[in-house]
Amino acid sequence: METIKNHFFMDTRVMLGRSMRHIFRSMDTIITVTIMPIAMMLLFVYVLGGAIQTGTPNYVNYLLPGILLIAVANSVGYVSFRLFTDVQRGIFERFNSMPVARSAALWGHVLTALVSNVMSLTVIVLVALIMGFRSPAGVLSWLAVAGILAMFTLVLTWIAAIAGLSAKTIDGASAIAYPIHFLPLISSAFVPTSSMPSGVRAFAENQPVTAFVEAIRALLSGQPVGNNIWVALSWSIGITVLAYILAMRAYKRRG
Amino acid sequence: MSHNEFAISVQGLKKSYKNVPVLEGVDFQVKAGSIFALLGSNGAGKTTIVKILTTLLKQDSGHATVNGFDVISKPDNVRQSISLTGQFAAVDEILTGRENLIMIARLRHLNHPHEIAAGLLERFGLTDAADRRAATYSGGMRRRLDIAMSLVGNSRVIFLDEPTTGLDPEARMEVWKIIKERAGSGTTVFLTTQYLEEAEQLADKIAILHNGRIIVNGTLAELKQLFPPAKVEYIEKQPSLEDIFLTIINKKTHA
Incomplete structure (x- = not known):
């Protein structure tokens, strides 16, 4: 009689290898996810930036954290898209009828989002450096920034997973991306919240993206991080746990 | 458990989708090492039975065991000992064969996944196309790859849900040959089909699913006895379009 072992890590590695091949064979996803934020960065720095008062001499320094978060938000639609295709094509059915660790297929997609974001974010930071971005941050601060961005990716990909798994059409699967794209715009990513009317300002100051933006900005400018990192962390853990549970439920229902 | 005479055993299986009953008490057994064909029109519930037996779906009531394992209480053991080829070729199109x-x-x-892959590619005549993306394959090649994927690991029971739907006659015969070979080497084959000829060609036992129940179950000879005895009539036998097609194709390939 066979012993049933759980091969979660090995299975997840196979799944990661699979979807990384998908990415490398359709580089357009990475290009889209990288170029759009770079275009926004150019637009904001060289077109609108002159009129924006942030209290910092170098607007690109102010802007970069928001651009990084937008790049992560842009990648989310692709996660839903890839998951939806797997469901549609019956690939998940095949995996689910095999002795494969239950959540490995989902983790494969989530880890792929992490790896592809590392690639696109690196390119964006390099372009920002060319545009005059400078940071006094040391290695530890950069690692903390990487950690915050990874957390943001995890939060959003698990939300995207729910959409990809429960959508009935491909448009529905990608629709999740729109509200997520909007959140960074109504935050302190581009302009200080103090310039906004009180209602919008209240929203902007209390929504999770602002905490992420402020934490990254403080780390990159060598300022004390304060509470923001803890606010960002609690939002992340709360939403990730909830989204993970919902995504797994949608996955099992689909399976 | 593995010495059980029956590879699949189903009693009183019931399943409804939102109060619409699909299965209303299905009973049958499949002998180990035999080919069992489940016939039924579209929407009769064939796929529902396949999904329950492959642990993708839970029945509302009744019992089902595969290789002696209950599909509800021992799903991992069931998955370990089966493989499924679903209705739509579930291959990853971005990956190569x-x-x-x-x-x-x-x-x-x-162990040795590369050797296993090479062996199956050879057996299924896919060696030349092995390093091309599956997206470039014809329908027949894709189906062959799909079935080859189900044969990885030599599962004791294989489920084929309408394996020849949408295939041209040549590809269909190829699939038939593969199925016969499998059964010849001791694997139990559970197959659903809409084609009577397919069941006639392949199956040791044929069951007909209609209105949520198995209405007939037996060997071809037994099924034939249920009908009035054959009458002898003299009819000029015209070649069927399939005969014509295959003759022309064979002439071409032999020319």
């Missing part, structure tokens, strides 16, 4: 097979071998935690 070889990569698809290696991925499945890895997910089944087998």
Whole structure:
């Protein structure tokens, strides 16, 4: 009689290898996810930036954290898209009828989002450096920034997973991306919240993206991080746990 | 458990979708090492039975065991001992044929995945196309790859849900040959089909699913006895379009 072992890590590695091949064979996803934020960065720095008062001499320094978060938000639609295709094509059915660790297929997609974001974010930071971005941050601060961005990716990909798994059409699967794209715009990513009317300002100051933006900005400018990192962390853990549970439920229902 | 005479055993299986009953008490057994064909029109519930037996769906009531394992209480053991070829060729189109097979071998935690893949590619006449993306394959090649993926690991029971739907006559015969070979080597084959001829050609036992129940179950000879005895009539036998098609194709390939 066979012993049933759980091969979660090995299975997840196979799944990661699979979807990384998908990415490398359709580089357009990475290009889209990288170029759009770079275009926004150019637009904001060289077109609108002159009129924006942030209290910092170098607007690109102010802007970069928001651009990084937008790049992560842009990648989310692709996660839903890839998951939806797997469901549609019956690939998940095949995996689910095999002795494969239950959540490995989902983790494969989530880890792929992490790896592809590392690639696109690196390119964006390099372009920002060319545009005059400078940071006094040391290695530890950069690692903390990487950690915050990874957390943001995890939060959003698990939300995207729910959409990809429960959508009935491909448009529905990608629709999740729109509200997520909007959140960074109504935050302190581009302009200080103090310039906004009180209602919008209240929203902007209390929504999770602002905490992420402020934490990254403080780390990159060598300022004390304060509470923001803890606010960002609690939002992340709360939403990730909830989204993970919902995504797994949608996955099992689909399976 | 494995010495059980029956590879599949189903009693009183019931399943409804939102109060619409699909299965209303299905009973049958499949002998180990035999080919069992489940016939039924579209929407009769064939796929529902396949999904329940492959642990993708839970029945509302009744019992089902595969290789002696209950599908509800021992799903991992069931998955370990079966493989499924679903209704739509569930191959990863972005991966090559070889990569698809290696991925499945890895997910089944087998040693030497590369050798296993090479062997199956050879047997299924896919060696030349092995390193091309599956997206470039014809319908027949894709189906062959799909079935090859199900044979990775030599599962004791294989489920084929309408394996020849949408295939041209040549590809269909190829699939038939593969199925016969499998059964010849001791594997139990559970197959659903809408084609009476397919069941006639392949199956040791044929069951007909109608209105949620198995209305007939027996060998071809037994089924024939249910009908009035054959009458002898003299009719000029015209070649069927399939005969004509195959004759022309064969002439071409032999020319």
